[in-house]
Each structure stands twice: as C-alpha cells, then as structure tokens.
Amino acid sequence: MSEHDVLRFLADVTLFDGSVEPGQVHLAVGGFGVRGEEKQLPLDIYDKVALYLILAARFDVKISGVYFVKNVTRIFFDRGYAAWVFAAEWPFFSKMLRVGKALDISADHINKKLGKMKKYVEKLAEGIRIEHELREEEGKPKLVVRFKDGKSNELAHINVGWDGKSLRAVFGGARENAERLASILSALGAEVEARQYGNKRYVELTTNSIAAIRRPELLEAVKAFVEALYKNGVIDGGKREYLLRELAAGPNVVEVAGVEMSVAAEKVDKSERLVIKYHPSSAEAFDAAVKALEEAEFVEGVHFTAKRPEKEEKGYIRLKVPAGLWKLEELRRQGVKWAVKAVSRLEEIAKARGFYDLLDEYLKPAREAETIDPRGMDAEDPKRGIKAEIRDVKVMWEEGRPRIEVEYEADGRTETFSFIWGVETGGKVSAKVRLNYEKAAVLAAVTGDESLKGRNGVVTLTAKDLFALAKIKGVGWELLRWYAEVMAERPKHGE
Numbered sequence: 001m002s003e004h005d006v007l008r009f010l011a012d013v014t015l016f017d018g019s020v021e022p023g024q025v026h027l028a029v030g031g032f033g034v035r036g037e038e039k040q041l042p043l044d045i046y047d048k049v050a051l052y053l054i055l056a057a058r059f060d061v062k063i064s065g066v067y068f069v070k071n072v073t074r075i076f077f078d079r080g081y082a083a084w085v086f087a088a089e090w091p092f093f094s095k096m097l098r099v100g101k102a103l104d105i106s107a108d109h110i111n112k113k114l115g116k117m118k119k120y121v122e123k124l125a126e127g128i129r130i131e132h133e134l135r136e137e138e139g140k141p142k143l144v145v146r147f148k149d150g151k152s153n154e155l156a157h158i159n160v161g162w163d164g165k166s167l168r169a170v171f172g173g174a175r176e177n178a179e180r181l182a183s184i185l186s187a188l189g190a191e192v193e194a195r196q197y198g199n200k201r202y203v204e205l206t207t208n209s210i211a212a213i214r215r216p217e218l219l220e221a222v223k224a225f226v227e228a229l230y231k232n233g234v235i236d237g238g239k240r241e242y243l244l245r246e247l248a249a250g251p252n253v254v255e256v257a258g259v260e261m262s263v264a265a266e267k268v269d270k271s272e273r274l275v276i277k278y279h280p281s282s283a284e285a286f287d288a289a290v291k292a293l294e295e296a297e298f299v300e301g302v303h304f305t306a307k308r309p310e311k312e313e314k315g316y317i318r319l320k321v322p323a324g325l326w327k328l329e330e331l332r333r334q335g336v337k338w339a340v341k342a343v344s345r346l347e348e349i350a351k352a353r354g355f356y357d358l359l360d361e362y363l364k365p366a367r368e369a370e371t372i373d374p375r376g377m378d379a380e381d382p383k384r385g386i387k388a389e390i391r392d393v394k395v396m397w398e399e400g401r402p403r404i405e406v407e408y409e410a411d412g413r414t415e416t417f418s419f420i421w422g423v424e425t426g427g428k429v430s431a432k433v434r435l436n437y438e439k440a441a442v443l444a445a446v447t448g449d450e451s452l453k454g455r456n457g458v459v460t461l462t463a464k465d466l467f468a469l470a471k472i473k474g475v476g477w478e479l480l481r482w483y484a485e486v487m488a489e490r491p492k493h494g495e
Contacts (some may be wrong), residue, residue, distance in 0.1 A: 004179035006059040009090035010077075011117075015093075016084065020116040025082040027052075029073045049073050071115065083124035086117040087183040091193050093117060094186070125187040128155070132221035134228060141228035145169070145183050145221060156181035158203065160210070160222060162229055167222065167243065169205040176301045178203050207243065211250045212349070219247055249352030250488055254345045256328065257296035261287045262317065263346065265355035276319040283308060286315050293317070296331070301328045302488040322362040323484035329366035330477060365467045369476035379408065379445035381453050384408070386441045393446060396474045403483050404431070404469060409444045415439075421466065421479075423486050430460040446472070 010027070014269040015018065018027040038304050049066065052075055056063050062081035067074045077085065086093065097114040129148040134141065143160035158181060159171045171181050178194035178201035185192045190209050194201045210222060223244060230240040252263050254276065280286035286308050290300065300303055303324040309315030309474045319325070328346075331339035343363075377386040388410035396403045398420060405418040419433035433456050435443065442454040447468040452459070466483060470476040 001059075002176055002179070003059050003174060006055065006061065007085050007183075010061065010085045011089035011093070014077075014082075015110065015117070020082075020113050020120070020440075022119070023079075024076060024117075025085075026074045026076040027080060027119075029075060030071060035427060045071065045073060048076070052494065079120070080124075083120040084183070085469055087177070088120050089186045090117075090121050090186045091182065091191065094191075108309055120186045125184075125189075128184060128188070130215055130217040130221070131219075132224075134221070134224055136232075139232070140234065141232055143221060143225040145218060147181075156184055158185075158205070160225055162234055167207045167210055167226075169210055171203045172197075172200045173254075175201045177201075185213070188215060188218075208251065209365065211247050214250055214345075224486060225248055245352060249349050252349055252353070254342050254349065256319065256342050257292045257298065257340065259292055261317075263325045263349050265350075265353065265358055272355065273323075274321050274355065274358055276321070276324070278317040280315050280317070283310075283315070286317070289317055296336075298324065298327055302484050320488070322365070323487065325359075325362050326369075326480055326484060327367040329363055330369075330480075333366075333369075342435075360417055365470055365480060368467075368471045368472045369480055370471070371476075373473050374446055377445055379442040381437065381441035381444075384436050384437050384441070384454070388438065388442055390442060390445060392439060393469075393472050393475055395478050402479055406442060406446060407456055410438055417442075419461065419463075421482070427487075429463050429466060429483060429486065431465075432458055433461060434458050 014025065014027050017029075018025065019163065029045060053063075053066075062078035063075060066075040067076070097111060097208060107208040129150070129151055129152070130448070131146045131148060133144045133146070135144075136142065144157055145160060146157045147155045149155055156171070156177060157486055158169045158171045160167060162168070163170060163475075169180060175196075176192070181194050181203050182194045185203065185205070190205060190212050192205060192209060193473075194203050196202075211219075213219075219441060226235070226240060226243045226247070230237065235243070253260050254263050255261070256276075259278050261276050264275050265272050266275050278289055280289055286306070290306055292297045293304060294300070300306055302320070304317055304319050306317045307313075307315045319328075328339055328342055332343045340462065345357065346359060374390045374393045377390040379390060380386065388408045391407040391409055391414065393404065393406050396405060401420050401422055403418050403420045407414065407416045409415075415438075417433065417435075417439050421429055421430045421431045424430055431479045433439075433443070435452075437454065437456060440452050440455040440459075444450055447465050449465065449468065463483070466479055470479045
C-alpha cells in the first residue's frame with residue numbers, strides 16, 4: 001500500500017462515514033452494528049480506532065484530534081491534509097459528482113458532500129504555485145513546468161513537448177510522484193490519471209487537456225513554448241495561430257448551475273447568434289439538469305428552452321439569449337460564485353473565439369442595470385429656458401404591466417408624469433407618453449436620449465428606451481424581468 005492509496009482510502013471512507021464542513025473534516029468511527037450477543041465480533045470500537053491510529057502513524061496521516069462521544073469516535077483531520085486527501089481521489093470523485101447530478105440520484109447528501117470536498121480541492125489548487133523553465137535540448141525547445149507549495153517546495157513537475165501533431169505534456173517515474181502529479185493536475189481542472197507502462201507510472205496531457213487548466217501562469221508558459229516552436233521552425237504560422245487560439249479559449253464549455261453547456265457563435269443568414277446548449281445523455285440527465293436550473297431561479301420558457309429526449313429523438317436544453325444571459329449576470333451581480341465563474345468563462349471563450357462583441361451586446365442591458373441613481377439629476381433644455389431637478393423614478397404595476405412614474409421639481413413646483421409599458425400586436429414592447437417641453441427635457445435626462453427634447457404631444461417609447469430606463473436603480477431589474485417574460489410568450493423560429 002502506497003501513501004496515495006491511503007489518501008484515496010481516507011477520501012472514500014470520509015465520503016460515506018465522515019463529515020465535511022468548511023471549518024472541519026472528521027471521520028466517524030462506530031461499532032459494527034451486529035445484533036445479538038452470540039454474533040458479537042471480537043473487534044470493538046476502540047480496536048477500530050487503534051487500527052486507524054496505526055495507519056496514521058505508518059503513513060504520516062495528519063490528525064488534529066480524536067474525540068469519544070457515546071458510541072461514536074470522531075477522528076479529525078488537519079484541514080490542509082484533508083484537501084490532499086480529497087485531491088487524491090478527485091479524478092474519481094469529480095466523475096461521481098457529474099454522474100450523480102446527471103442522474104439526480106436519491107443520495108443527495110453524497111452530492112452535497114462531494115460539493116464541499118470540491119471546495120477543499122479548489123482551495124488547494126489556489127495555493128499551488130506554478131513556475132516554468134524554457135530551454136533547448138538538441139536544438140529543440142523544451143518546457144518544464146514545476147508545481148510548488150507556498151514555501152517554494154517542489155511538489156511535482158511535468159515536461160511539455162511537441163509530438164509532431166499536438167502539444168504533449170508527459171511525466172514518467174515512480175508511482176508516488178506520478179500519483180501526486182495527477183492529483184495536482186486534477187485539482188487544477190484537468191481530467192487525468194496515472195497509468196502504468198512497464199515499470200513506470202505515466203501522466204500525459206494533450207493540447208485540449210492542457211488548455212483545460214485555466215491558470216494564467218501555466219497558459220503563459222505554454223504560449224511561450226509555442227512561440228519557441230515557431231521561432232525554431234518546428235511548426236508553421238498556421239499551427240502557431242491554432243495552438244495559441246486553443247490555449248486562449250480552452251474547452252468551449254461553461255457550467256451554469258452545475259450544468260455543462262457548450263458555447264458557440266452560429267451564422268444564421270447574414271447575422272450571427274450565440275448558442276449555449278446542453279445535450280443530455282438520458283431522460284434522467286435531462287430531468288436533473290432542468291431541476292438544477294430551476295433551483296437556480298431560471299424559468300423554463302423565459303430563461304431556457306428544453307426538449308426531453310424520447311426514444312430515438314435527442315433532447316436539449318438551450319439557454320435563451322438574451323434573457324438567460326441576463327439572469328446569469330443578475331446572479332453574478334448578487335455574488336453567486338458559480339455565476340461569477342460562468343460569466344468570466346463565457347467572456348474568456350468569446351474573446352478567444354472572436355465573438356466577444358456579440359456576447360457583450362447581449363449582456364449590455366444586464367451589465368448596465370441599476371447603475372444610475374437619478375435623484376438629484378439635472379434636466380435642462382437651454383433653448384426653451386427649461387431647468388428641472390429629478391426627484392425620483394420608480395416602477396409600479398398595473399395588471400401585470402410596469403408603469404414608470406417620474407417625479408421632478410421645476411420653478412418650485414413638484415410635478416409627476418407616468419407611462420405604462422405594453423406589448424403591441426406584432427410582439428414589440430412600447431409605451432405612449434404625453435409630453436410638453438418640460439416633461440420632454442426631464443425624460444431626455446432620464447433616458448439619455450437628447451432627441452426627446454422639444455417634443456410636444458404623444459410620444460411612443462420603444463425597447464431602446466426601456467433598456468435606457470433599466471439603468472435606473474430600483475427600476476432596472478424589474479423592467480428586464482418583465483421584458484424577458486413577455487418576449488418568452490412570443491414564438492421564435494427554432495425554439
């Protein structure tokens with residue numbers, strides 16, 4: 001038995017017989033639970049604890065405390081050590097977590113515990129330093145990537161080279177070293193394991209699996225290696241551009257509420273659209289994904305569309321654009337961690353794949369939502385001698401439709417006017433408002449639309465004006481939610 005085997009064993013028993021919390025990790029050791037004195041086994045709880053302590057002494061398991069409470073003994077692990085315990089089994093645990101979510105297994109407490117273990121692994125990954133050495137051997141570039149702890153002690157390393165077709169990172173050596181490297185790479189985001197060939201254990205990564213590790217230090221090191229390959233004539237300009245693009249983008253996948261969705265920009269006639277989609281492997285996977293999205297406050301029909309797989313027909317879940325992106329940005333603004341990562345990953349993919357302007361256009365209304373406080377804002381129309389100060393802008397509801405009320409002060413008078421948003425027969429949103437020169441100047445200030453100045457009579461506002469009003473604090477998100485809901489009621493081709 002190796003030290004890595006012990007780590008994996010402790011991870012497995014903690015999953016089923018332990019507790020994982022942010023401040024502590026412990027293993028619960030109880031009796032064997034047999035019934036009847038005649039069936040009593042010779043080992044009792046103290047013998048089991050003794051076996052664990054012998055294991056700890058033999059393999060330097062870091063235990064912070066042992067506590068006896070009634071019929072259960074709790075063995076507490078050092079939290080830093082616990083992170084390595086979970087990382088050792090993470091290649092398997094990460095698959096288990098994905099399968100558990102996909103199948104919506106009834107043992108939900110296992111999924112929750114795996115999620116808590118994931119946080120330990122992520123924290124471990126954050127503390128790993130990545131350094132590199134770029135050199136030449138026999139006229140060819142070679143990259144050595146070293147992984148170190150906070151005290152600059154080397155934990156593992158891997159060599160990156162070119163095999164004629166793709167980048168290939170390889171380590172071959174003793175089992176312990178290979179398994180430690182696999183744990184580190186897995187914690188950093190790669191799907192990898194140590195495999196035995198002959199009398200050595202090997203860890204290998206190709207271009208895609210290297211790109212899956214989104215640590216800037218590693219990516220910059222590999223980009224420098226690609227440039228060295230090009231400079232030395234090992235690869236041509238086309239291959240250089242391809243590799244740099246793949247490294248910058250990584251896998252075209254973003255995780256939304258635990259659902260891994262592919263991301264692509266597709267040409268439709270002369271325009272381009274963003275497609276964020278999940279293809280479930282089974283009906284059970286579909287149900288679990290829908291459940292996960294709904295629990296994250298995504299509404300089917302409003303923020304995503306879905307088709308359940310049936311017999312030979314494949315199913316899908318598609319994030320609606322822009323409404324689904326607006327919801328994602330709203331959650332990001334609320335500080336939801338997975339949403340922060342999802343938006344960041346979308347931006348990373350879009351920049352590398354060349355459709356960032358498209359993504360930014362879709363996200364813009366939500367990014368600007370409720371960023372302006374209109375109270376105290378000046379409204380002026382010098383040409384007509386009008387000067388006013390905005391007191392407040394608020395939204396109220398009438399029969400499911402938003403009514404915007406604007407209050408302002410001019411010449412010592414306090415005035416208000418309002419207008420109600422609705423949906424026209426053709427499906428477009430609009431609002432009609434009766435203006436005079438003074439109200440027109442105020443509305444121009446509120447919306448930022450200078451063309452409204454000087455208007456007198458009934459004016460029709462459009463979606464452009466709604467998005468401008470969405471920038472106002474206390475108004476924005478309600479308007480965007482209403483817009484998303486009424487647009488969901490309008491049928492679209494391909495949905």
